[in-house]
Amino acid sequence: MILAIDIGGTFFRYKFGEIFEVKNTKEIDVLKEILNLIEKYKPSKLGISFAGQVDNGKILSSPNIDIKSIDLKEYIKIPFILENDLNCAAVAESRYWKSKFLVALYSGTGLGAGIIENGKLVRGYMNLAGEIGHIPYKKTDLLCGCGKNDCLEFYASSKIEKIGGSIEEYKEALNKAVGIVASLFNPEIIVLGGGYYLHHKFEIDKKYIPNFDKVEIKTTKLKDASLIGAEFLAKEEL
Ligand SMILES: [Zn+2]
Structure with missing residues (x-):
């Protein structure tokens, strides 16, 4: 067992x-x-x-x-x-939504993505694929755990509160993150989750997603x- x-x-x-x-x-x-x-x-x-x-x-x-x-x-x-x-979350979401092309994008204390491509996890050379939270975005006065001060997750996770940002700035950054994963991976489904997102749920603005993209945006239904x-x-x- x-x-x-x-x-x-x-x-x-x-x-x-x-x-x-x-x-x-x-x-x-x-x-x-x-x-x-x-x-x-x-x-x-x-x-x-x-x-x-x-x-x-x-x-x-x-x-x-x-x-x-x-x-x-x-x-x-x-x-x-x-x-x-x-x-792990992406594997569970892929089974739940019955999709072989799925990205789990979770916004909690940080921002991260798990990518399923043709039913398999995309892991990368050092198993670090999907660390989307550390894409350079806008400068802040704080230092991220990764050593930089301009990471996307300062804006697209609960860290927005630490930098004194607004909910509008949070939405803009998370929309941007959705657009990035849609463009990079062409998933069938992007599942949004993570504690911070679930407390501030909002409609994703399709203008961040390429016109030709048919991606569906879902909110996670899974607890664990x-x-x-x-x-x-x-x-x-x-
Ligand atoms: Zn970082």
Whole structure:
């Protein structure tokens, strides 16, 4: 049986069959918790969704989670897959909307995209495809975790509040992000999600999307997309 774990900046969720539990990420030792769950449930496979940059079982960076950059292969001795949370969410959205050409664009504490092309995740050379939040946009007085001060996510995520921006500026930036992913990937569906967007839902302005594009814009209907996606990935890729 598959154990699925979603490690976010705020919540640590896991699912094992019908068992589902949520913990506060800041109150636990993430690695110890994973190893305890393996010990307790003895799953045959493990799918982990992680809110940070990962590649080939390694955690590369985790701006919001207190865990060192480690190679999980040294600790986890059962077949497992470690994937970025947006990539996991895109897998779940693609199954939910029954589309093989889909982009999940989530605006929460940051802005990120997971891309499904012909049913498969687009991962990129270092598994960093879809980091759309760090496209240069407009200068701010703050420094992003990536080291620059003009990232799109300052405007197109909850960071708009930190820079003192308006909701109109937020909408403009997120519209721009939708236009960018529509142009780059020609998806059938773009699914918008993420806590900040869901609190400030608005109609996307089609003027940002190329005229020839037939993309449909949807709002996510999934509650635990990255957790479900991690479970799908463990089932299908291990
Ligand atoms: Zn950045």
